[in-house]
Amino acid sequence: MAKEAFDEAFDKAFDKETIDAKVREGFPLAHRWHNDFHLEMPFGLVNDPNGISWHAGKYHIFFQWNPLGIEHKHKCWGHVETADFVHYRLPVLALWPSDVHDKDGCYSGAGFVEDGVLRLVYTCNRKEDDVRTPAQRLASWQGEKAGARKDEIIIEHEPPGYTAHFRDPSRFCKDGREFLVLGAQTEAEKGRAVLYEKEADGWKLAGEIETELSDFGYMWECPTLLSLPEGDVLFFSPQGLPAEEYRWQNLYQSGYVAGKLDLASLKFRHGDFHELDRGFDFYAPQVFSHEGRVLLFGWMGMPEREEEYPTAEEGWLFSLTMPRELHLRDGKIFSAPPEEMKALRKGAPQVFEGAGTESFGQALAPKSEVELEIAFGEAQEVCIDLDYKETGERMRLSYVRRTAVMTLDREGMKLGGRGVRRFRLEAADSLKLQIYQDKTAVEVFFQEGAEAASFFVFPTEDVCPELRISADGKLGKIEGKMWELGGFIWNAE
CATH class of the missing domain: 2.60.120.560 (Exo-inulinase; domain 1)
Incomplete structure (x- = not known):
């Protein structure tokens, strides 16, 4: 397809002005199954929370969204902002497939503030003849009217020894150094978390985080690494854990390990893997820290279980969880709704x-x-x-x-x-x-x-x-x- 025709096809499918207008028409949400204090969209499929950050006096909450249907296709990012988790601006289309790099989806990523600008980093998904080519890209938030401006590709493909299941970057800073943490799958089909470090001439592979979980699922999605006063915590969503009587009972899990990461060796000495949520409908959470508070949003839903949600017949699927404030005590995460939720x-x-x-x-x-x-x-x-x-x-x-x-x-x-x-x-x-x-x-x-x-x-x-x-x-x-x-x-x- 010629570039002009290629661009025109994307412009027609992902017309931001038309999609935003349709969202405005869908509010207030009226169906009896639509939730009132969980983030939902009037149409389409919502999944992973993305890019959660604090900028210019507001929390910015991005999320995976297919505005064109209820299938796991056409992955875009939606966006809302709030100062208090009760009052929100209406959602808008924030990021969408527009070129050869992300033509098969703008996958998950993170947000951070750099030089006063809200930056986003996300995985571009491209498929040719069923061959996946992931790339990691920066973007800059231009406001809800313009959406995100796509900037440079910073990691062009997966590193040697890993498959193309290489995605979901998040930013990690420690001791004056800046890293990206990515979920990965080895060629032996083992889940891992990989670090890239920002250097003067670009992002370079630092290596794989060496955990004590050598055989723990075939893929680790949505990793986040936080360094807290009580210790370091690696949050991730492993796929492929066999269900046991009292744990790992969903199709896919989400949890964390807590301990101490040695940046010199990338060895992570940690305790057991703990699940963050024991319910039926929780996956791919994103965790971030702001002014000493650690906050989490999760996806209320489960991939590959769409037939279990009757809202599909009404044209929408899934929610985000309420925000949760996390505290690490003796290697264990405790969670609670933040104080702001009392305003409800x-x-x-x-x-x-x-x-x-x-x-x-x-x-x-x-x-x-x-x-x-x-x-x-x-x-x-x-x-x-x-x-x-x-x-x-x-x-x-x-x-x-x-x-x-x-x-x-x-x-x-x-x-x-x-x-x-x-x-x-x-x-x-x-x-x-x-x-x-x-x-x-x-x-x-x-x-x-x-x-x-x-x-x-x-x-x-x-x-x-x-x-x-x-x-x-x-x-x-x-x-x-x-x-x-x-x-x-x-x-x-």
């Missing part, structure tokens, strides 16, 4: 409690936040249900003290994905939960953030669930607070 609360909480009972119920609002502590008393097994009584559906969380196992059971729902997830959770005398329930997206934080779980439920009718607590013996005490929540406030100005 509508007025004073409804306080509820019970004692010496084996069952308890509390009606929930259409969108709710619940803080709950259950003292076990005589009970050995406790169940917490989102009970959609009118439709006969139920989402159950159950905890068994003897085995210290939490179970997520979605078998009681009629639409969407089902299944069961189990994980270990230490709870000595009481079970503590913080539950955020949106229209379909639910996020739960256990034992003050020691674990988290994200999942979707799609009730067959537009009804509010009741929170039902039951046990196999008398509970010591139930204490709870429930807030009705509002949604994001979108401003087109």
Whole structure:
């Protein structure tokens, strides 16, 4: 195809003005399955959060987006900005395929501020005769009207010894040195993280991060390396881990290892790999640090499981999670919603409690936040249900003290994905939960953030669930607070 015809085809397919106008027409989101405090688009497929950064007094949140359909094709970047995670500017198309380098998709990457400019780095995807050619490219954010200006290719292809599954750059700075961390696959089909260092004459391969995970999946996606006062943390999403009874139960996982990285040898001495989320719908998170806070956004969804999401019939798929603030303690990440999310609360909480009972119920609002502590008393097994009584559906969380196992059971729902997830959770005398329930997206934080779980439920009718607590013996005490929540406030100005 001649260059002129090639350019014209892309200009027609990815007309930013037309796509942005269609997005504006889609807000406010009206369908009963559209969430109000989770970032979603009125059409198309959303996946990995990208380029999350702080610039000019705002958080900039980019994300993978196919505005042309609900397939994993035509990957672009969308963009929103917010100062407080509650008030947002409307999303716009930010970055899209436009030349031979990224004609098959603008894949994931990161954002950072350089000389007062918000820079982006991303993977260009190009395929010819089913042969993939990845390249890493810089771009500069020009504002929501113009989008991102594409700049130079800084890494032209994968290094020797690795396959073309080489992508998702993020920036890492330490001891005055600047690196890019990329997810990679060796020719032996083992997942790895690779470092490139910025030198005077360009980006040079520094080498592979030497972890203690020599055989840990066939590909590592979306790596981020942070150096925190408590230690170094490598976040990544390994593909190809075999499911076990209490871990690695999704198709693909997302987690981290924490320890100490020696930049001279690139040896990383670390503890166990921990999953960041135990729910059904969480993958490819992006983590970044700003003014001493470590924040995370995840993709609420799961690749290659699109048939489990009934919103596809309505023309859209997937969400981003709420933001989470992370803390590293003794080699373990604890997570919680940031303080800003309290602004979603509508007025004073409804306080509820019970004692010496084996069952308890509390009606929930259409969108709710619940803080709950259950003292076990005589009970050995406790169940917490989102009970959609009118439709006969139920989402159950159950905890068994003897085995210290939490179970997520979605078998009681009629639409969407089902299944069961189990994980270990230490709870000595009481079970503590913080539950955020949106229209379909639910996020739960256990034992003050020691674990988290994200999942979707799609009730067959537009009804509010009741929170039902039951046990196999008398509970010591139930204490709870429930807030009705509002949604994001979108401003087109």
